Amino acid sequence: MKKRFIAAIMIFLLLAALLASCNSGGNTDTSSAVSSENSDTSETVSTPKWEYDPEIPETFDGEGKDFTFLVVGGDNEAYHSVDIGSWGEVTPDVISEAVQERNDFIEEELNIKIVVEYQLGGNITTYIRNMVDSNDDTYDVVMPFINDASALAMDGYLIPLADGETLNLEGVWWDQNANEQLTVGNVLYFTTGDISMLDNDCTQSIMFNTDLVSELNIDDPYELLKSGDWTIDNMISMAKTATVMNNEFAPTSYKNRWGLHINVNGATGMYIGTGERLTSKDNEDYPQIALGTSRAATAFSKIYELMHDSSYCIIIENYNDEAKGDGFVNCYRAAAEQIAKKNALFRVMSMSDTDRLLEYDCNYGILPMPKLDSNQDKYYSLVSTLAVPGVCIPTTNSDLERTGYILDAMAAKAKELVTYAYYDVKMKNRIANDQNARDSLDIIFDSTVYDLGVVYDWGSIRSFINNAATASSNTYTSQLDAAKTSIQAAIDQTVEDFKKDS
Missing domain, CATH: 3.40.190.10 (Periplasmic binding protein-like II)
Structure with missing residues (x-):
C-alpha cells in the first residue's frame, strides 16, 4: 500500500516536472514570439531624406x-x-x-x-x-x-x-x-x-475681384482660362461692362469703378503674354530683334488701343498724385484697394502685389496675361528680371x-x-484660396518668360513697348525703325564679347 502510494507520488511529481518543463518551454516560446512581435511593431518606416534627390555621393564631406x-x-x-x-x-x-x-x-x-x-x-x-x-x-x-x-x-x-x-x-x-x-x-x-x-514674386499677372464677376453676371475668367479663351478681347469686353463713372469724381479719377487698372510696365507684360518677344535667338543661340513681325505689330496695336481707351482702362501711374493726396503711400496701394473693395474688375500686377490684399477681407482671383486670340498655343508670363x-x-x-x-x-x-x-x-x-486660383498659379509659373531684351536692355529695348504704348499716337513702326540701329549695335557688341570669351 505504501509502495503504491509512493509510486503514485512519484508519478505525480514526474507529471508535475513534465508540466513545468512544458510550461517553461511554452513561456520561452511565447516570450520569443512576443519579443519578435514587439520587434516587428517597433520598426519604423524610414522617411527618405530627400523628396527630390540631388544624388550627392555618400562620400561627400564638407569638412565643416x-x-x-x-x-x-x-x-x-x-x-x-x-x-x-x-x-x-x-x-x-x-x-x-x-x-x-x-x-x-x-x-x-x-x-x-x-x-x-x-x-x-x-x-x-x-x-x-x-x-x-x-x-x-x-x-x-x-x-x-x-x-x-x-x-x-x-x-x-x-x-x-x-x-x-x-x-x-x-x-x-x-x-x-x-x-x-x-x-x-x-x-x-x-x-x-x-x-x-x-x-x-516678379512674375506678371492679373488679379480680379471674383464677387464683382458674380454680381455683373459676366463670363467667369477661370472658365475662359480653362477653355483657352482668356484673350485680350474677352478681357476688354468684361472690363467695359464693369466700368461705371461716378458723377462725384472727375472722369480721370481712380475712384470711379474701372474695368482695368494697368501700370506702364504692364504694357510689356501684356505684349509678352501674346506670345511675342522683344528678342529671339538665331540657330546659334545668339540674340536677335523680334519686334519687327506683322504679328508683333498687331499685338502692340491691340495693347496700345487698350491703354488709350478711357471708357474702361486707367493707367495706374497717372493717378499717383491723387492717391497720395487721399492718404495712400503710392498709386499701387490705391490700386490694390480698388480691387479689394469691388471698385475695379481687373488689375495688372506682379505676384508680389498680392500681399497687399491680405490687408482686406475680399475675394479675388489670379490670372495669367491674356492671349492675343484663341489660336495662340499657350499662355505666357513675363518675369521682371530687374x-x-x-x-x-x-x-x-x-x-x-x-x-x-x-x-x-x-x-x-x-x-x-x-x-x-x-x-x-x-x-x-x-x-489664392480656391482650386481655380491654384490651377491658374500653376499655369502662370509653368509659362514663365525670361526675355534677353529685358535682361540686357540692348539699345533701351526693355522700355520700348512701354514707351511706345504710352505715346500720344501709335507710331510703333517708325519708332522701331528709329531704334533698330542702336539695338542691333548693342546686340552685336554683346555677341562679340561672348564669342571672344568662348
Whole structure:
C-alpha cells in the first residue's frame, strides 16, 4: 500500500516536472514570439531624406567648412533675398522657418556651414568686380539681380554654370525656362529656380475681384482660362461692362469703378503674354530683334488701343498724385484697394502685389496675361528680371565640384521646403484660396518668360513697348525703325564679347 502510494507520488511529481518543463518551454516560446512581435511593431518606416534627390555621393564631406553666399539685402532695399537667409522683419515667418529648416538640414547632411552676406542691389556688382579683381575667394556663390549679372557675365567675372560638372542643371529644382532662355551662344552664366522666390514674386499677372464677376453676371475668367479663351478681347469686353463713372469724381479719377487698372510696365507684360518677344535667338543661340513681325505689330496695336481707351482702362501711374493726396503711400496701394473693395474688375500686377490684399477681407482671383486670340498655343508670363537674383559662380571659385553638389542640395531641399512654404502655403492657401486660383498659379509659373531684351536692355529695348504704348499716337513702326540701329549695335557688341570669351 505504501509502495503504491509512493509510486503514485512519484508519478505525480514526474507529471508535475513534465508540466513545468512544458510550461517553461511554452513561456520561452511565447516570450520569443512576443519579443519578435514587439520587434516587428517597433520598426519604423524610414522617411527618405530627400523628396527630390540631388544624388550627392555618400562620400561627400564638407569638412565643416563655410559655404558663403553674397546676396542682395539692406535696410533701404525694396527687394531682399530672403530665401538663402532671412533678412529681419521682411521675411514672413512661414518662409523664414522653411529656410532655416532647409539650411539646418544641409549643414548637417553635408557637414558645411552656410554663411550669408548682404549688399545693396545698387552696390553688389561693383562689390563683386572688386572682389574678383583682388582675387578674393570669400564667396562661393554670388546672387546679384539677373539684369546686373548680365554685365558681370559679359565682362568675364562669372564662370559658365556648365563648367561645374557636378551641378545638375536638368534637376527639377532649377527653372528650365530660365536655363533655356537665359543662354547666349548656348552658354548659361546665371539661372534661378527653387533656390529663389523672387522669380515668382516678379512674375506678371492679373488679379480680379471674383464677387464683382458674380454680381455683373459676366463670363467667369477661370472658365475662359480653362477653355483657352482668356484673350485680350474677352478681357476688354468684361472690363467695359464693369466700368461705371461716378458723377462725384472727375472722369480721370481712380475712384470711379474701372474695368482695368494697368501700370506702364504692364504694357510689356501684356505684349509678352501674346506670345511675342522683344528678342529671339538665331540657330546659334545668339540674340536677335523680334519686334519687327506683322504679328508683333498687331499685338502692340491691340495693347496700345487698350491703354488709350478711357471708357474702361486707367493707367495706374497717372493717378499717383491723387492717391497720395487721399492718404495712400503710392498709386499701387490705391490700386490694390480698388480691387479689394469691388471698385475695379481687373488689375495688372506682379505676384508680389498680392500681399497687399491680405490687408482686406475680399475675394479675388489670379490670372495669367491674356492671349492675343484663341489660336495662340499657350499662355505666357513675363518675369521682371530687374529684381530677380541670379545664381552665379564667380571666377574666383576654385572648387566647382563642391559648389555644384551644394547648390543642387540647397535647391532640391528648397523645392521640398521653401517652395512649399511660398507656393502651397503663402500663395495657394493664404492668398489664392480656391482650386481655380491654384490651377491658374500653376499655369502662370509653368509659362514663365525670361526675355534677353529685358535682361540686357540692348539699345533701351526693355522700355520700348512701354514707351511706345504710352505715346500720344501709335507710331510703333517708325519708332522701331528709329531704334533698330542702336539695338542691333548693342546686340552685336554683346555677341562679340561672348564669342571672344568662348
